[in-house]
Amino acid sequence: MQIIKSVEGNVLNVALEGRLDTMTAPELEAQVKDDIATVDSAVFDFEKLEYVSSAGLRVILSVHKSLAGKSGLVVKNPNETVSEVFEVTGFSDILTIE
Numbered sequence: 042m043q044i045i046k047s048v049e050g051n052v053l054n055v056a057l058e059g060r061l062d063t064m065t066a067p068e069l070e071a072q073v074k075d076d077i078a079t080v081d082s083a084v085f086d087f088e089k090l091e092y093v094s095s096a097g098l099r100v101i102l103s104v105h106k107s108l109a110g111k112s113g114l115v116v117k118n119p120n121e122t123v124s125e126v127f128e129v130t131g132f133s134d135i136l137t138i139e
Contacts, residue, residue: 044072051081051112058089061097070100077104082112087119093126105136115139 042059053076061069077083083104087093093101105114115137119127127133 042068044069046072046076048076048080053077053080053083054086055083056086056089060092060094061090061100062092062094063096066094066096066100069097070103073100073104077107080111081108082114083108084115084117086117087123088117090120090123093123098126098130098132101132101136113137 042057042061042065045056045058047054053073055069055073057069059065073083085101085104101114101116108114116127117139119138124133124138127136127138
C-alpha cells in the first residue's frame, strides 16, 4: 500500500493506494498517529484504495474517535467495494463519506 500524506494547517490529508488490510493497517496507524494529535480534522482519499479489511476499519475508527469533538474525519472517493464494506459494517452511518 502507498500512503501519501500532508498536513495543511489543521487538516491531515491522507491518500491511500492499494489494499488496507492486516499487513498494511499498522503502517497507516503509525504514519498518522502523531499527526492526529496535532490536527482538528482529517481527509482520507480512497480513490485508489482497492480493498479494506477489518484491520483497516479499526484504524479508520481509531482516527474517527481521536477527532471526536473536533472537525472530524472525512472519507472521500471510496470505490464500490469499499463503500459496500462501509454499508455492511455500519461505518457509513458514523463516517462522513463524500
